Amino acid sequence: MPSAPKWVFDTLNLFVSQIPEVQVSQTEYLSTTVKRISLQGDYEKLQFSVGAFFDIRVSDTDARRYTIAEINSEKNSLQLIAHIHGNGCGSDFMNHLEVGDRLVLNKPRTEQKYYDKAAEKIVFFGDETSLALACSFLPVMEEQKKEHLFLFELDAENNAIPELLGLENSIVFPKSTLFSDPDQIKELPIFKNEYWSDAYFVLTGNVNSVQNFRKVIRTQMHAAVKHQGYWLQGKKGL
Numbered sequence: 484m485p486s487a488p489k490w491v492f493d494t495l496n497l498f499v500s501q502i503p504e505v506q507v508s509q510t511e512y513l514s515t516t517v518k519r520i521s522l523q524g525d526y527e528k529l530q531f532s533v534g535a536f537f538d539i540r541v542s543d544t545d546a547r548r549y550t551i552a553e554i555n556s557e558k559n560s561l562q563l564i565a566h567i568h569g570n571g572c573g574s575d576f577m578n579h580l581e582v583g584d585r586l587v588l589n590k591p592r593t594e595q596k597y598y599d600k601a602a603e604k605i606v607f608f609g610d611e612t613s614l615a616l617a618c619s620f621l622p623v624m625e626e627q628k629k630e631h632l633f634l635f636e637l638d639a640e641n642n643a644i645p646e647l648l649g650l651e652n653s654i655v656f657p658k659s660t661l662f663s664d665p666d667q668i669k670e671l672p673i674f675k676n677e678y679w680s681d682a683y684f685v686l687t688g689n690v691n692s693v694q695n696f697r698k699v700i701r702t703q704m705h706a707a708v709k710h711q712g713y714w715l716q717g718k719k720g721l
């Protein structure tokens with residue numbers, strides 16, 4: 484429910500605080516359009532699966548989804564990574580968060596089982612909105628010694644962010660026409676490399692890019708695919 488009248492949000496269980504004392508403890512701009520936010524709180528009793536997200540009430544009438552990138556071993560601090568694209572209330576809310584701000588958070592949710600423990604090789608595709616999901620995959624993939632490859636389509640100012648986040652094995656593509664054109668996607672080296680043909684693909688980010696990438700995988704490989712569009716051009720609160 485991305486948007487609803489204020490009274491609906493006021494009465495919904497979903498936006499009642501379930502985690503006491505959540506407070507912004509640190510914020511950091513990784514670029515002008517990507518912000519990492521640390522939230523201090525008591526997360527001890529909660530389950531955090533790979534790709535878990537919060538539905539955050541970002542205004543009286545709007546909620547937006549943000550993925551938990553990382554949680555520390557003491558379970559008292561977690562991080563979100565927000566794309567500050569400047570066109571919506573979610574982006575504005577994240578942009579304005581400052582150290583000391585308090586947040587109402589319900590329990591983390593997972594709608595999709597993104598991570599497949601049985602997969603030997605994992606190929607991850609996404610954009611700025613997928614960076615937190617990639618960070619949540621990384622420690623689990625490393626611990627379970629999975630072969631993995633991150634493919635990102637990013638605005639030029641964000642090219643260095645995967646490396647900065649420790650996402651080794653990343654290839655960054657410009658956010659241009661490439662992923663809007665299945666014929667260009669077909670020419671990517673990954674489709675010429677047998678090694679990844681039986682990988683498990685996880686595709687998130689821009690709905691059109693995700694759909695095009697998925698279409699090409701289906702015609703070129705027999706790979707398993709998990710996909711979820713995170714935002715659609717021109718659509719509010721997907």
Ligand SMILES: Cc1cc2nc3c(=O)[nH]c(=O)nc-3n(C[C@H](O)[C@H](O)[C@H](O)COP(=O)(O)OP(=O)(O)OC[C@H]3O[C@@H](n4cnc5c(N)ncnc54)[C@H](O)[C@@H]3O)c2cc1C
Pocket residue numbers: 536547548549550551563564565566567568570571572573574575611612613615616712713714715716717718719720721
């Ligand atoms: C399960 C899930 C997890 C997600 N996790 C994250 C996360 O960790 N970090 C994160 O940044 N996002 C994440 N997203 C995506 C985020 O929820 C959407 O981008 C959301 O639309 C942002 O809300 P908004 O109010 O800023 O923009 P909206 O009000 O939804 O949209 C307003 C306008 O902005 C455009 N727009 C929306 N998002 C973008 C974008 N990223 N780039 C360019 N234009 C955009 C829309 O097309 C629309 O024209 C996640 C989404 C899902 C479904």
